[in-house]
Amino acid sequence: MNVLTSTLLALLLIVSGTVPAGAATASTGQGEVYAGTHVEFETSGDAIVDYTVNGETVLQSITVQSRSTAERRGDVRAGIGLSAVTQLSGAAVSLDSRTEVSATVTAESGASMRAHDNSRGILVVRSGGESQYVTVNVSSSTQTDRESDKRVVVTTEDGTTGTFVVVGDGEVTVNDRGNVSASVEGDGALVFRSYPDGRDDDDRREEQLISEGKAAAEVHVMQKSEEGSEFVADVVRYSEDTTVEVTQKTAGTVTMTAERSQSRGKIVITSVSERAIGSVEDLRVTVDGEAAVEASSYSELESAIDNGDASKFLVRQQSSARASTDVLVAVDHFSQREITLSEDSDGSDGSDSTGSDGDGDNRTTDAQGPGFGPIGVLFALVATVALTLARRR
Known part of the structure; x- marks a missing residue:
């Protein structure tokens, strides 16, 4: 390796270490990972998995599917109670967009799931105008309680509490497997809020x-x-x-x-x-x-x-x-x-x-012009060194 190559590699390593900190996404081959200040999760083809708030995994997986598709595939029989909806062939999901304080996952069924990177780790599932089923798997040690047809409370083994709340048309319940199932209609939404310090x-x-x-x-x-x-x-x-x-x-x-x-x-x-x-x-x-x-x-x-x-x-x-x-x-x-x-x-x-x-979603803007931040300066330095070394040769 010559002097020019060594110098360029060293400077590029410095550049890689100056990327501003904040919420990040990464591909795992199976899906994408979102890591914010408070919230972390991964997408895995047809679900959001390992939904973590403030370091505690509160939900193991979240799956959505349109009611029409679920019934056509035989996952759900028309007319059965929501508690019998225990497993769905989930619609394919992808991490569609990210801001400094949130990430949005979209599903082929038309639903969207927006994770908010705040201390409550709020997740909002919207139907997208078409009736949707949502199933949420929790760990075997998590306690689930149905308070009404609009509200289900989950409590993890370490005491972290979270609540599923239906806004508008829809219903949520504890299903036959002890997990959470919901139906969301029209303009309705399913909201999850967590309380690391307890729910009062x-x-x-x-x-x-x-x-x-x-x-x-x-x-x-x-x-x-x-x-x-x-x-x-x-x-x-x-x-x-x-x-x-x-x-x-x-x-x-x-x-x-x-x-x-x-x-x-x-x-x-x-x-x-x-x-x-x-x-x-x-x-x-x-x-x-x-x-x-x-x-x-x-x-x-x-x-x-x-x-x-x-x-x-x-x-x-x-x-x-x-x-x-x-x-x-x-x-x-x-x-x-x-x-x-x-x-x-x-x-x-x-x-x-x-x-x-x-x-x-608001985020502070960078007052520096394009190309004049630390990355721009270092790339300029790389070019200068390369030119100098080339002339010496």
């Missing part, structure tokens, strides 16, 4: 709001790194006719724009890290610049969207185990509203450059 009454109330269609979206504003001061925002859409975009996320202030095609009010659940909103004791919430009133109960919060008299907000009690606080904002009516959470009394403005992928 507030979590149950949030699940109820989601299932009943009263909570239209859930926004997580998280610190980009443990040491840094930058934040990323992840938006989970529960209502198809509602979009939320986080337009500002700086220490002390979070601003978002919520838009709905219907005028009726909805609730936006926000989970903000301690660094984003350090103290909620003096929290100020405004909707279109008007101060929202703090509610004293969930029923009072719900009345704000039912009666449409004034926007209100409710702060969930922050436990010592969590590094974030939930603030539920009930917006009294729509179409487009600007919601701001700030920890000071005057809601002082800051600036933050954000970009959106059009579906509510």
Whole structure:
């Protein structure tokens, strides 16, 4: 190996080590692997497998298939109960897209499965307009409990709890093999939320709001790194006719724009890290610049969207185990509203450059122009060294 070749290889190794950290995908030959900050999983032909949240594998596999195909293939007999749907010949799946805070897996049946890389590891399965069956296998040591035809709770051996919630038309149950089966119709969705620190009454109330269609979206504003001061925002859409975009996320202030095609009010659940909103004791919430009133109960919060008299907000009690606080904002009516959470009394403005992928997932943009980041500089250095060595020869 000559000097030129050795030098080029060394510099290329340096380049490979400068790729920015974050969620990554890789091919295993059988499928693709997604590895984010909180969520990891793999696709394996016809399923998502080893769905892991904060290092704990909570779901062994998730399979989807359209109702028409499942019945035509004989996996499901028409008219049988959902609990008898224990195994599907799953539709082929592929990791279709990825952002800084989420990954979307699409199925040939028309369904989509979007994993949100937040502390709850939220997974949303949408039907794509066609009736779908979903089967979820859990480990033999995982306990499954059906709380209603809209909600099933799973608890792993180490105590991590997760809940499957049906939004809109559909049903979920514990099947005859002790796993989870669901049917999702039309514009409905199956939502999975995990609770590494345990599930409490507030979590149950949030699940109820989601299932009943009263909570239209859930926004997580998280610190980009443990040491840094930058934040990323992840938006989970529960209502198809509602979009939320986080337009500002700086220490002390979070601003978002919520838009709905219907005028009726909805609730936006926000989970903000301690660094984003350090103290909620003096929290100020405004909707279109008007101060929202703090509610004293969930029923009072719900009345704000039912009666449409004034926007209100409710702060969930922050436990010592969590590094974030939930603030539920009930917006009294729509179409487009600007919601701001700030920890000071005057809601002082800051600036933050954000970009959106059009579906509510925000990520910080790189201020460097194309070709002028660390990779561009190193490639330029490679070219310079190569030219110099060539001339010496």
